[in-house]
Amino acid sequence: MSNSPLFSGKKIVLGVGGGIAAYKSVELMRRLVDAGAFVSPVLTEASLRFVGEVTFSALGSERARVSLWDEDDPIPHTRLAQQADLIVLAPATADLIARYAAGIADDLLTTTLIATKAPVVVVAAMHTEMWQHPSVVENIAILRGRGVIVIEPESGRLAGGDVGVGRLASAERVISAIEELFAVEGRRVLAGKRVLVTAGGTREAIDPVRFIGNRSSGKQGIAFARTALDFGAEVTLVTTVPVPEGSGVDVVQVESAQEMFEAVSKVSGKCDLVVMAAAVADFRCKEISPTKIKKGRGVPQVLLEPTPDILAHLGSVKPENQVLIGFAAETGELEAEARRKLKDKNADFIVANNVLEGDAGFAVDTNRVTLVYDDSAMALELADKKDIAKKVLSFVAEWAQKKGVWTV
Numbered sequence: 001m002s003n004s005p006l007f008s009g010k011k012i013v014l015g016v017g018g019g020i021a022a023y024k025s026v027e028l029m030r031r032l033v034d035a036g037a038f039v040s041p042v043l044t045e046a047s048l049r050f051v052g053e054v055t056f057s058a059l060g061s062e063r064a065r066v067s068l069w070d071e072d073d074p075i076p077h078t079r080l081a082q083q084a085d086l087i088v089l090a091p092a093t094a095d096l097i098a099r100y101a102a103g104i105a106d107d108l109l110t111t112t113l114i115a116t117k118a119p120v121v122v123v124a125a126m127h128t129e130m131w132q133h134p135s136v137v138e139n140i141a142i143l144r145g146r147g148v149i150v151i152e153p154e155s156g157r158l159a160g161g162d163v164g165v166g167r168l169a170s171a172e173r174v175i176s177a178i179e180e181l182f183a184v185e186g187r188r189v190l191a192g193k194r195v196l197v198t199a200g201g202t203r204e205a206i207d208p209v210r211f212i213g214n215r216s217s218g219k220q221g222i223a224f225a226r227t228a229l230d231f232g233a234e235v236t237l238v239t240t241v242p243v244p245e246g247s248g249v250d251v252v253q254v255e256s257a258q259e260m261f262e263a264v265s266k267v268s269g270k271c272d273l274v275v276m277a278a279a280v281a282d283f284r285c286k287e288i289s290p291t292k293i294k295k296g297r298g299v300p301q302v303l304l305e306p307t308p309d310i311l312a313h314l315g316s317v318k319p320e321n322q323v324l325i326g327f328a329a330e331t332g333e334l335e336a337e338a339r340r341k342l343k344d345k346n347a348d349f350i351v352a353n354n355v356l357e358g359d360a361g362f363a364v365d366t367n368r369v370t371l372v373y374d375d376s377a378m379a380l381e382l383a384d385k386k387d388i389a390k391k392v393l394s395f396v397a398e399w400a401q402k403k404g405v406w407t408v
């Protein structure tokens, strides 16, 4: 691959783990350098059993490093970590993945990983049995939860003549994943903006053990928060579902509609964009029983009262330079209902979806939404929730600039 504007001048730390696929990362490094990136190779001690430091020094943009205790650079990990635009682990062995997931920092590569704010791409390679081991599966899920991009191994011939899933992904696949990452970052359409996102379904207590809840998983809201962060915004996420720490988003954990209302009210006035993706309960118990309601006392009468409508409140106090996005989970009359909510709640956009569709809405990873705004409606194709968030936020940012809601 020849010089590419996406890679040009990008500082990439290439971390090499101790697996047979380490020899393939030489080729990956050469391609990244050819594309214009500045590649700093960092090798683990174990990788040196498979490849030589000299090879990486000769083909990298600077000499390869292995040790934390380098005489001419007293704190190499902080320099590498702070300056990196991206860290790529290739191959990422089961051991390296486990150390990274657990936050163990006992060599130059793992300390660099813990010290960085740059995105990290993990290109896994190991024997099939190891890849499928519950500990590896859990560690991969932990890393994905923190926003790490994981490129899964490919199927094929493995060391020792075995065949199965485990081979390091091709350099083409790794490079196209990095390209996509840089392209998204290149579209920093929310740079300098403050964004508030709500996610998850609220829980309204009946007694100390029971609550009124709903089926929202929070996935779409969390995807909006992550995407807003990727697009350069400063993000507050008010959520009822737990989100791993260290994702770069300011997380406020809440449970009920009232708690969400209070948390949102604290920050909303300062925000350029509010995304009300949470499924807020419309009703709560007028009185919460302080003790568990016992069956023996007969069928209880639970008296409900309305919760505050957070979106409607935000719409009524909306600053001039704020864009307000609401959601509408519908089971019929999608567009008409969304338009009614747009008007009644003074929102700028309603992201509407039909929750009766199996591949859209609650708990699944995909969504099919219609964006209702002004006098228009735009149906987006079925896509990953992260892609939906990207499309909606890109569109909204452009709309806000054109309309003059955002002047910078």
Ligand code: CTP
Binding pocket: 257, 276, 277, 278, 279, 280, 281, 282, 307, 308, 309, 310, 311, 312, 325, 326, 327, 328, 329, 330, 341
């Ligand atoms: N919403 C809110 N506070 C509430 C209820 C809903 O902020 N108490 C927000 C949701 O976060 C969503 C939008 O309002 O962005 C629409 O929610 P939805 O439940 O679809 O609409 P409702 O207002 O409850 O209307 P309906 O019951 O008629 O569907």
